[in-house]
Amino acid sequence: MDKRQSIASSGVDAVRSLHPDRSLADEWAPTEKACFDAGAAYLAAVEQFDGIATARAQAAFQNAAHGLGEAAQAVDRFYSRHRSELEQARSALAATPRLAQDAKSLAEKAQLAVAEADPAFVDYPSVRAAWRGVDDAVSTLDSATAAGDALGARTAAARVREAATELDEAIAAAPARAQEARSALASVRTRVEAVNTRFDRLAPAFSALLREFNAASSADLSGNERLAARHIEQAQEDLSAARASNSSGSPEEALDYIAQARAHLADAERLVDAVTDRVDLLREVKADPTRKEHSVRFTLRDAQQLAINRGLVAEWGSVLDAQLARIDRAHAALTGTHPDYWSYIQDLDSISRFITGVIDRMRGSAR
Known part of the structure; x- marks a missing residue:
C-alpha cells in the first residue's frame, strides 16, 4: 500500500505543480486519508499485540490487514481513473530540469553566434533588443528554477527558446x-x-x-x-x-x-x-443633383417594401416616411447662385446610413 500510495501521491503532486487550476488533489485527499488511517491502525496493532497470539490480537491484525487492502484498492481505483494524467505530469515534472538546461544551451548558442558575427551587426537595434530578450528570459528561468516553480520554469524555458530563435533571426537578417x-x-x-x-x-x-x-x-x-x-x-x-x-x-x-x-x-x-x-x-x-438623391429614394422604397412584406409597418412605417421628408428638405435647400452641395451630400449620406440601419434591424427582427 505504501508503494502504491507513494506513486499516486507523486503523480498528484506533479499535477498540482504543473496545473494548479486542476482539482485532482481534492479527489485524492479522501483516498490518501484512508491510507494514513489504515497504516496507523496497523502500527497500533503491532505496538499492542506484537508477539501475542490471542484471539483479540488476531482480530486486530485481521482488521488492520483488511484496512490496508481496502486502502490499496482505493489507490488502485484512483490511479486507474487518472493514470494518463498522473503519468504524464510526473514525466513532465521529471523532465523540467533538462528542459530548462536545453533552453539555456540554445540561448548560449544564439549569443555565441552574435559574438562570432560581423561586429558592425552587434549595434543594430534589432540585435540589441533580441539579445536583451534572451538575457531577460534566462534570468526569469533561473529565478523560477531556484524557487522550485516547475510550471514557471517550463513557461520560462519556452520563452528562452523563443528569445533564442528571435536572436538567431535578428543576426541572420542583419547582413x-x-x-x-x-x-x-x-x-x-x-x-x-x-x-x-x-x-x-x-x-x-x-x-x-x-x-x-x-x-x-x-x-x-x-x-x-x-x-x-x-x-x-x-x-x-x-x-x-x-x-x-x-x-x-x-x-x-x-x-x-x-x-x-x-x-x-x-x-x-x-x-x-x-x-x-x-x-x-x-x-x-x-x-446632376438628382442622381444621388434618386439612389437614396430607391433605397428608401426598398426599405418601405421590406416593412410591408414582413409585417413591420406599424413599427417602422412612420420612421421611414420621415426619411422622405428629410430627402425633400435636403433638395429644397439647394438654392441660390452657389447652392451648398456639400451639405446636400452629407445630408443624403446621413439619411442613407439611417435607412440601411433600419433595414438591418428589420431583417434581424425577422430571424
Whole structure:
C-alpha cells in the first residue's frame, strides 16, 4: 500500500505543480486519508499485540490487514481513473530540469553566434533588443528554477527558446539590412517626387472650390495646403536623416526614419486627395443633383417594401416616411447662385446610413 500510495501521491503532486487550476488533489485527499488511517491502525496493532497470539490480537491484525487492502484498492481505483494524467505530469515534472538546461544551451548558442558575427551587426537595434530578450528570459528561468516553480520554469524555458530563435533571426537578417535600406531610400525618393507632383494640384483645386461652390463646401479643407506642405517637408527631413544614418553604418536607424517619412507622405497624400476629390465630387453632383438623391429614394422604397412584406409597418412605417421628408428638405435647400452641395451630400449620406440601419434591424427582427 505504501508503494502504491507513494506513486499516486507523486503523480498528484506533479499535477498540482504543473496545473494548479486542476482539482485532482481534492479527489485524492479522501483516498490518501484512508491510507494514513489504515497504516496507523496497523502500527497500533503491532505496538499492542506484537508477539501475542490471542484471539483479540488476531482480530486486530485481521482488521488492520483488511484496512490496508481496502486502502490499496482505493489507490488502485484512483490511479486507474487518472493514470494518463498522473503519468504524464510526473514525466513532465521529471523532465523540467533538462528542459530548462536545453533552453539555456540554445540561448548560449544564439549569443555565441552574435559574438562570432560581423561586429558592425552587434549595434543594430534589432540585435540589441533580441539579445536583451534572451538575457531577460534566462534570468526569469533561473529565478523560477531556484524557487522550485516547475510550471514557471517550463513557461520560462519556452520563452528562452523563443528569445533564442528571435536572436538567431535578428543576426541572420542583419547582413541584408544595408541593401534593404538602400532600396527603401530609392523608393521613398521616388515617392517624394510623386507626392510633390500631386501637391501641385492642391492649390488650383482649392481655388476651384472657392470659385465654383458655396464657401461652406471647402471650409473644412482650408488648412490642407499648409498641413500637406509641412508633412512633405518633414518627410524630406526624415529622408535626409535616413541617408545620413545609412552612410554611417546604421541601416536599421535609416529604416526607422524611412518609415516616418512614408507616414508623413501618406498624410500629405490624404490631405491633397481630400481637396481634389471634393472638387470632383461636387462637380459631379452639380452636373446632376438628382442622381444621388434618386439612389437614396430607391433605397428608401426598398426599405418601405421590406416593412410591408414582413409585417413591420406599424413599427417602422412612420420612421421611414420621415426619411422622405428629410430627402425633400435636403433638395429644397439647394438654392441660390452657389447652392451648398456639400451639405446636400452629407445630408443624403446621413439619411442613407439611417435607412440601411433600419433595414438591418428589420431583417434581424425577422430571424
